[in-house]
Amino acid sequence: MTLDEIASLLEPQIPALRRYAWALLRDDQTADDLVQDTLERAISRWNQRRLDGDLRAWLFAIQRNLFLSSLRHRRSRGVHLGEDALDDVPAPDGGPEIRADLHDVLTGLDALSEEQRSVLLLVGVEDLSYEQAAQVLDIPLGTVMSRLSRARARLREFMENGRSAVLRRVK
Amino acid sequence: MTGERPIGEDDLQAFVDDRLAPARLEAVKAYLAARPVMAAQVECEIEQRRALRERLAFKAEEPIPSRLRIANLVAARRRRSLVRPATVAAAMAWLAIGAVLGAAGGAWWSSGRQGQTIASAADSAIAAHRIYVSERLHPVEVPGDQEAHLVQWLSRRVGRPLVAPNLGAQGYRLIGGRLLPDSGQAAALFMYENEGGNRLTLYARAGGGAEQTSFRFETEGDVSAFSWIDNGLSYVVSARTERAQLLPIAEAIYRQFEATGDPAKSRL
Numbered sequence: 460m461t462l463d464e465i466a467s468l469l470e471p472q473i474p475a476l477r478r479y480a481w482a483l484l485r486d487d488q489t490a491d492d493l494v495q496d497t498l499e500r501a502i503s504r505w506n507q508r509r510l511d512g513d514l515r516a517w518l519f520a521i522q523r524n525l526f527l528s529s530l531r532h533r534r535s536r537g538v539h540l541g542e543d544a545l546d547d548v549p550a551p552d553g554g555p556e557i558r559a560d561l562h563d564v565l566t567g568l569d570a571l572s573e574e575q576r577s578v579l580l581l582v583g584v585e586d587l588s589y590e591q592a593a594q595v596l597d598i599p600l601g602t603v604m605s606r607l608s609r610a611r612a613r614l615r616e617f618m619e620n621g622r623s624a625v626l627r628r629v630k
Numbered sequence: 631m632t633g634e635r636p637i638g639e640d641d642l643q644a645f646v647d648d649r650l651a652p653a654r655l656e657a658v659k660a661y662l663a664a665r666p667v668m669a670a671q672v673e674c675e676i677e678q679r680r681a682l683r684e685r686l687a688f689k690a691e692e693p694i695p696s697r698l699r700i701a702n703l704v705a706a707r708r709r710r711s712l713v714r715p716a717t718v719a720a721a722m723a724w725l726a727i728g729a730v731l732g733a734a735g736g737a738w739w740s741s742g743r744q745g746q747t748i749a750s751a752a753d754s755a756i757a758a759h760r761i762y763v764s765e766r767l768h769p770v771e772v773p774g775d776q777e778a779h780l781v782q783w784l785s786r787r788v789g790r791p792l793v794a795p796n797l798g799a800q801g802y803r804l805i806g807g808r809l810l811p812d813s814g815q816a817a818a819l820f821m822y823e824n825e826g827g828n829r830l831t832l833y834a835r836a837g838g839g840a841e842q843t844s845f846r847f848e849t850e851g852d853v854s855a856f857s858w859i860d861n862g863l864s865y866v867v868s869a870r871t872e873r874a875q876l877l878p879i880a881e882a883i884y885r886q887f888e889a890t891g892d893p894a895k896s897r898l
Contacts (some may be wrong), residue, residue, distance in 0.1 A: 466699075470700055482686055494698055608640075615671060
């Protein structure tokens with residue numbers, strides 16, 4: 460396969476990979492670093508991918524796994540990130556940062572575990588099929604559906620509680 | 631309405647994602663119509679899904695940064711791969727040289743000063759390279775046409791059997807060598823030159839004990855150097871060139887020594 464052919468397959472996926480990376484990291488530079496790592500790995504393993512496999516799912520899986528290993532790396536250096544961040548979210552009448560951002564759905568996204576965030580982003584934003592999401596997350600299809608269900612319920616509850624908290628403060 | 635299977639959370643999620651087949655869609659709509667609280671929650675989730683998409687849409691609409699262009703990534707990767715595998719091969723090349731020297735010089739292994747660091751060897755080698763490579767009249771003490779004498783002399787002074795690798799295929803010929811003082815010991819410097827007048831040096835001195843280090847690359851100004859320690863000798867190859875240009879030479883030496891793998895057949 461020529462370079463042009465590889466580029467013609469990979470490049471249409473880049474906008475979505477950048478969006479997923481940014482949603483996970485919220486920093487332009489770091490997000491593009493993650494995408495670059497993803498693409499480099501994809502190119503270097505191009506011949507190892509299954510020809511009948513789903514390119515999109517393969518790429519998102521690479522990116523998520525790279526994200527998770529960077530997360531582990533950071534955590535092992537003592538910075539806690541992600542997983543069940545809801546427990547760390549300030550009480551409704553808590554810090555100023557949450558008050559300012561309550562209407563932003565990204566704040567709600569932050570309240571989810573990485574697993575929930577990823578399924579929500581992959582299905583709800585990147586329009587991956589449930590099968591593709593199962594492949595990316597390396598879980599059975601049924602688990603995708605229940606995880607998606609829990610993620611959406613949690614986001615809804617968080618956003619609702621947040622709003623009522625704002626209302627209480629206004630009173 | 632099919633009504634065959636009861637409505638489950640997978641149906642509700644697919645409803646939120648608008649992915650239901652028409653018949654199932656009708657079934658879910660009817661199910662929700664009878665459950666206003668659940669219907670309101672589903673409505674809320676649909677709205678949040680839409681909000682999330684809208685909030686993140688900007689990122690996918692941005693132009694792709696040039697550093698993420700596949701052609702650029704591949705080009706960068708080629709530049710790197712030129713270096714990486716070659717570095718390994720080059721490292722093996724120099725270890726092969728060391729093996730040749732070491733096997734032939736076993737009796738001397740335990741003598742000589744130990745513990746000299748590879749870094750100080752590289753510093754000395756690069757300094758010597760700078761001084762003598764630019765020397766027009768007397769770059770070497772013993773010219774390359776007296777190679778046998780040169781090698782024998784330097785081996786005796788350094789205290790280890792040395793060889794002057796043949797770099798003819800790389801366009802470099804031995805123009806000679808000299809003896810150098812280095813931290814109170816003798817060090818050998820072989821100098822090579824190509825047709826363009828570019829020179830490279832191979833520096834060797836006793837030190838580092840019987841340990842074996844991996845290949846190490848450094849630059850000082852415009853001089854690049856690869857250094858390593860093997861079997862009681864510190865080696866440094868230096869040239870005023872890019873790392874990528876220095877590596878093929880090392881690779882070639884690797885192949886050369888691989889071909890003459892038996893120490894008994896070496897030129898020593």
